[in-house]
Amino acid sequence: MTNITFELNGETCQVQADGNEKLLDFLRGLSLTSVKCGCREGDCGMCTVLLDGLPVRSCMLTAEAAQGHQITTLEGLAHNGELHPLQEAFIETDGVQCGFCTPAQILSAKALLDRNSSPTDDEVREALSGVLCRCTGFVQIVEGVQRAAAVLRGEDPGDVDLLRKVLPEDLARIDIPEDHIRRRGERSILKPILFTPANTPPTNVVGRPERKVDGRKLVMGKPAFTDDFSRPGMLYGAVLTSPHAHARIRKIDATKAEALRGVHCVLTYKDLPRVKYTSAGQSYPQLTPYDQVSLDNKVRHVGDRVAVVAAETRKLAQKALRLIDVEYELLPAILDARDAMKEGAAVIHDEDDTEAIADARHNLVHRLQAAVGDVEEALQDAELVVEGVYHTPKQHHAQMEHHLCMSYWDEDERLVVVSATQVPFHVRRIIAPLIGLPVKKIRVIKPRIGGGFGGKQDMLLEDLCALLTIKTGKPVNLEYSRRQEFTSGRTRHVFDIHYTAGVKGDELLALDLYVLADTGAYGAHGLTVPMAGGFKGLTLYNAPNSRFLCDVVYTNTAPAGAFRGYGSMQCMFALEVLMEEVAEKLGIDVVEFKRKNLIKAGEPMLLAAQMGEGTEGIPQTMDTSGHEACIAAGMKAMDYEAKRKAFRNQTGRYRKGIGMAAVFHGSGLAGLDMGACTLKINDDGSFNMTIGATDIGTGSDTILGQMAAEVLGIPLDDLIIYSSDTDFTPFDVGAYASSTTYVSGGAVRKAALEVRRQVQVHAAKMLDIADPESLVLKDRKVIAPNGEYVTMGEVALSSLHQMDQHQIMATASNVSHKSPPPTAAQFVEVTVDMETGEVTVDRMLMAVDCGRVINTRTAAGQVTGGMAQALGFARSEETVHNDQGRVLNARFGDYHIFKANELPVMDVIFVETNDPSGPFGAKSISELTIDGVAPALVNAVHNAAGIWVRELPLKPERVWQALQDKVG
Amino acid sequence: MMKKGSIQKVVMKNGSQVLQFDVNVLLDEVIVQASIPEVIKQALSGSVTWQQRNETSLARFLAGSSQFPAFILALLVCDAVVQLDGGQGEMDLNNYLLSKKRQQAAALWIPVEVPGRKVAMAKIGLTPAGRGIVIAAAGLLIEDGTVNGARLALSGVWPNKHWLSTAADKLVAAPLSEDSIQAVVQALQEEVDPPSDYLGSAAYRRAMAGVLSRQVLEACG
Incomplete structure (x- = not known):
């Protein structure tokens, strides 16, 4: 132990510490809960503190580094309850979404403003680039910093409301202010615009930019997240995961680990009854195969669960994991969905106690079918038939807070599980049989969540954590490391999509959709994600003859799960590129073609009765649609028509392009949620x-x-x-x-x-x-x-x-027995480097109809944050594995999500409709915002360079190769 | 890491100006120097975060430099020199980085104003500020229309620690021209030995070595 003297938030601090302990753990040990842990590898910046006024990552420094220096954490900013202007501004602009990165963002911003009282937006973005954020898209964070800078300079920062306008009946008269058109490529942040129909009833609280109710505690870094809570005598759990993609455990020996002093429990499959479950946090009864057990004698992907330990420290738990001897019998692995159904392929679920797999011998989890009309006949009748084959990547959620939970016995001998989950009630129901307790003996508490995006809709750790508490009688904290997040967490389903469109005149007669969906090693959301994708991927245009066929297969890769967009964004990508291809072949304006064929208000959704949440659905009608207004507003704000013309026949190295996509989504699950x-x-x-x-x-x-x-x-x-x-x-x-x-x-x-x-x-x-x-x-x-x-x-x-x-x-x-679709038009403007294949996204704009906007600030944040995540899906993000199934980019540094200094200009327009079944006319917003960027981006690249890139993401080499192929 | 380092400006006999950085200086102190070449500022921003610059001293950078490839290239084309500790003399940065057992460094000398010198850098990355798939930097000393010194440095195109291209020698003692640049690009295609990974295949990296090298050499013209 070392004596360390330093100044902590203005007070002299003399403590004894293990000099080699990470500054992160040392500070959290002092109950400074604002210092967050996001990766422990120096990649995410969540643990940023100020050292002598400058931002540093506390996971990359030892406690000794504090010796003789001034350390500032977020706890040091507010004085006597009075917030620092940055803290106030972050609440006002809703620069806080989940709040997990907020302490680090605010501290980085403070260091910048201490150095530069009038930074440009680009300087703010550069200063924040060391702190990732998966929620916001950074627009409202940058606004928050600039607002605080203005306050600190003694200036009036103005209001935070958006620009409110009446939606004209004649959409040709829609009024976009000149500065919002950005004719000279201006990059400054502009207020979103809200168009409201003239007859909308007035409200007092709804529709206002109200401050987030949990904003204050989040900007102060108060204990709010699962890892901020501790219990006396708490043990730390750790999970041993498989290094192999497919193997049988021949022998497992935990004797040495158990013998380690300070280790309280080691569990392997030998210690647990074999209770089958599915991790999908869905309503009862879950319709996917119960193809998991808490710990199995077989592993089906790198990162699969093998054993779990509980020890007195995190370090000791990791040491114990290394002492567990496991002998594996390696089995052939399937890493590509296209190989899964081949004759003779390895059988991933060869156990005899999993029911409801469609064809286990061919790794086929589900075969889904639905149809209206007669697609074959319509295609024969069509004047033009266009086919397109598309591929989407295995995107990772990359939420900043890990999966983690804490469990303990309360004074009434009931088991309490505090968990970073999106589905506390489902978790309680799912774990009950796994841990051998009735539901009434379990209490699940959800504190604040540091981002989920669907990744926390699965029960991933709560069963093991609870079992450790039951076995030891002690509180246990269990988390996945950041690397385990990438290998043992969930991902977006990889889709191979084959569309065939039949057109007569300018009318879409038929749409045929085949999807090969890769659910990874377990089938959790393998039924519902493709079903949701297929439904929306056929209903957006609602062709009278539509057919859906989908094979959902197992592979020996990390399980796919729920992910914002939920199958729809994959299909919307393919569909909206296909529609552009069709219009081009027809030689007609793509926007007009889409406008004519998009589903309209008042029309029945033809497949709704057949395609529900993994089962039969409920007949539904499209009650409202903002597509026309969204397209009109977006085109005007982007100067779309003029640019489309100007970008034709370009020459030279850098070429500009603009693209559009119409999208829609749903609002809950009809008759189920x-x-x-x-x-x-x-x-x-x-x-x-x-x-x-x-x-x-x-x-x-x-x-x-x-x-x-x-x-x-x-x-x-x-x-x-x-x-x-x-x-x-x-x-x-x-x-x-x-x-x-x-x-x-x-x-x-x-x-x-x-x-x-x-x-x-x-x-x-x-x-x-x-x-x-x-x-x-x-x-x-x-x-x-x-x-x-x-x-x-x-x-x-x-x-x-x-x-x-x-x-x-x-x-x-x-x-509700309805799921009214919110609608939107997404626009993307790009510059393509014809020599390198690099695509620079210059601007993204989304015009959104989410019914009535309940909170203009949080809604705008959903749109910019969704677009930023979607840009990753479209442009760069992909979990890559080698031929042994090991993930090659299982850390933020290698996986790389867009940072503050990389994101393009993002603009938001709301076009309100009044949904008759929604509260105050509201529909949903969050998932819609992620659906349109990929197709709009691909269409923009086509506009610029004349190539179609049908496989995502648009990595530079993929675009370059397409350019080479075009040249021949 | 937190010792304070000193920075001095030295004017050389030929009129060049050199900044002498004590190795305790942090990277963030390098980037804020008004006279530091733009290419170095470029190399230390974007993909390098403020936090990294505040945590990394020049000594730490010199001891394990692989995480800042653009900075290495920028220093190389600016002809940076390492002053060795204990009066052991000076060493060209490239030689220093390639030496199997690196000696303790006392200071880093970065020429900041050199009459006739032009430098440029280009990068292709997965994302704008993402890790470079290929990075190229060039530094040319052009006097009276003739190239009297040329350095072309690349990362992402060799499997091991290797940055400087010998192809750039073809530029020396002649005026910079389209033809001479083409000759360098052609020679470079033979010289590089790119790895292949999920960021970019060997074929792509090889092609980009040529594209980016041409770009930076033209920018120096």
Whole structure:
């Protein structure tokens, strides 16, 4: 141990420390929870602190490095509860989404502003480039830094609302301000534009840029995430994973590991009953094969679970893993989906206790089929038939917070699992049989989540963590390392997509879609992702003759799972490129061709009845569509037509191009997703709102609160919102399928309406008014037609203590038999280097119809963040493995997600529609935003260089090769 | 890493200016020097983060330099020199980096203003600030229209530590011209021995070595 003296957040600190301990662990050991751990490899920047005022990565320095220096963490910025201008600005601009990277972003920004009080946007981006963010796309973070800089300079930073305009009935008259067209390539951040139809009812809280309800604790770095919580005597777990893609465990011996002092438990398959499950966090009954057990005697991908240990320190747990002797019998591995069904291929699931695999001998998990009309006949009748074959990559979620959980026995001998999960209620149900406890003995708590994007919709660690607690009786913390995230976590499904389109005149007669979907080693989302993709990939154009055929196969690669876009973005990519190819072959304007054939409001979705969530669906109609307005607004803002013309027949090394894609998505799973909400009044007229809905950083707690506040006539600040805890909040399926705003929001609105009714009834008695419904709730008051009023606080005190005593409260549930599609138009402008194949994305713009926008700030953040993730999918991201199935880029440094200084200009336009079934007219937003970038990018590259690149991502070599092939 | 290092400007007899950096100087202190060549600023931004610059001293860089390939190339084409510790003299940076047992360095000398010298760098990466698939940098000393010194440095095109191309010698003692650049590019195609990985195949890297070299040499013209 070494004596270390340093200044910590302005106070002299003298401590004894293991000099070799990482500064990260040392600081977290001092309860400085703002210092986050994202990789421990120096790649992500989450652990950034200021050393003598300059940003450094605390995982790359030892505790000794602090000796004699000043260390500043986020805890040092606020004084006596008063936030630093950067902290305030990050809340105001919603530069905070999940909040996991926020401490590091704010500290980096502080160091910059201390050095340069008036930085340019590019200088801000460069300063932030050492800290990754997977949520925001950085637009609102840069805005936050500039806003704080203005405040620190003594300037008025202005408001944070967007530009509000009325949507004209004649879309040709849609008004885009000149600066938003960026004719000279300007890069400055511009406010999003919101177009609202003239007849939209006014609201007070809904539709406003309300501050995120959890913003303050996140910008202060308070303990909010799973790893920020500890229990006395807590052990640290670690998972031994397979180094082989396909092998049988012949022998496993944990004797040496168990003998290590400080190791409390080692579990292998020999120690556990063989209980089958699927990790997919979906509603009961899950329809995919139960093809996993907690620990198996066979491994099916590099990174598969082999054993788990619990020890007194993380270091000791890792040491114990190295002492477990495993003898593997190597088996042939299938690493490419195209090989999976070949005769004689290795059988990945040869166990005899997995049911519901379509054809285990050929690794075929599911064969999916659906059709309307007669595709064969229509193709024969068509004047033009165009086929296209497309391939999409194995994208990784790359959320900043690892998968991790903590479990312990509470004082009532119930097992508590604190988990970074998107699906706490599903986790409780799934782990119960695996750990041998009834559901009633398990409590799952979801604290703040450091990003999920679907990756945390699977139950990956909670069973093992709970088993370690059950075996040892002690609290256990278990996490995947960053490398394990890449090898043992989940990924996007790789799709090989074959489309055939038949056209007569300019009408799309037929669309035939075949998908070969790679679900990896386990089938968790192998049924539902391709089904969702196929449905949307055929319904966007809703051709009268449409057919879907899909083979879902196992491979010995990391399992695919849920991932924002959920099959749709793969199919939208292929479809929207195909439509461009068709229009080009027809010699007609692609936008006009799409406009003519896109599904319109009022039309039935032809395949909806056949294609539900892995089962039969529900007949549905497209109630609203903003496609026309989104396309019109986007084209004007991009100066699309002029550019399309100008970019024809270019010569020279650098060539510009512009592309467009129309996309749509869904809002929850019709007839399946359920959300619930409880509201109850407190003495002062505030309300507790408990929801099972799982805010994973999107701001859903905030927007759901806004809905309740709108109904109750109170400010958002009067709601105490809590999500989610299986003991204390009502049920919700969780955060997936773009369901929260629409489904959970519906529950909130229903609960709030019932509470409002109760308030009106009680207030009517207080005011001696005969008709309670005549009372209006506004500004914390219940107001009678004659102007008399009682305050909400008076209603609360009266109902709780004085008159007709009862608790004003309500619980409501919501299920919808619709899933109204939000719609959008995505535009991308590029420059292609004809010599190197490098594609520089100059600008992305998305015009979005998500129904009514509930919070203009969080919605805009969803759009920019979605576009940034989609750009990775389209341009660069791919999990690559070698011929033994080992992932070659299993760290952020090699995988590389777009950083602050790499992202293009991103613009957002909202075009509101009023969905009749959505709360306040809202539809979903999050997943929609990821669907359009890839096809718009490929179409832009075609516009620039005349090549079609049908395989993603557009790595420079792939584009260069296509250019070489074109030249011949 | 946190010792303070000194920076001095030295004017040489030929009018060149050299910045002398104590090896305790951090990379971030290098980049903020007003007179530092643009190519070095370029090499230390983008894919190199502020955090990395604040944590890495020149001594640490010189001890294990592989994570900053663009910086190496930039220093090489700027003719940087390592001053050895204990009065052991000076060593050309390329020789220093290639030496099997590196001696302790005391300082790094970076010529910042050299009459007639032109430098340029180009990169192709997976993303704009991503790790370079191929990086090329050129430094030419052009006096009275004649190339009197030429350095062409590349990364991503050789399997081992190897940066400088001998093809650049073809430029010396003649005016820079399209033909002379073409001769270098042609010779370079033979000289490189690119690896192949998920970022780029050997064929692509070889092609890019030519494309980027032409680009940086033309930029120096």
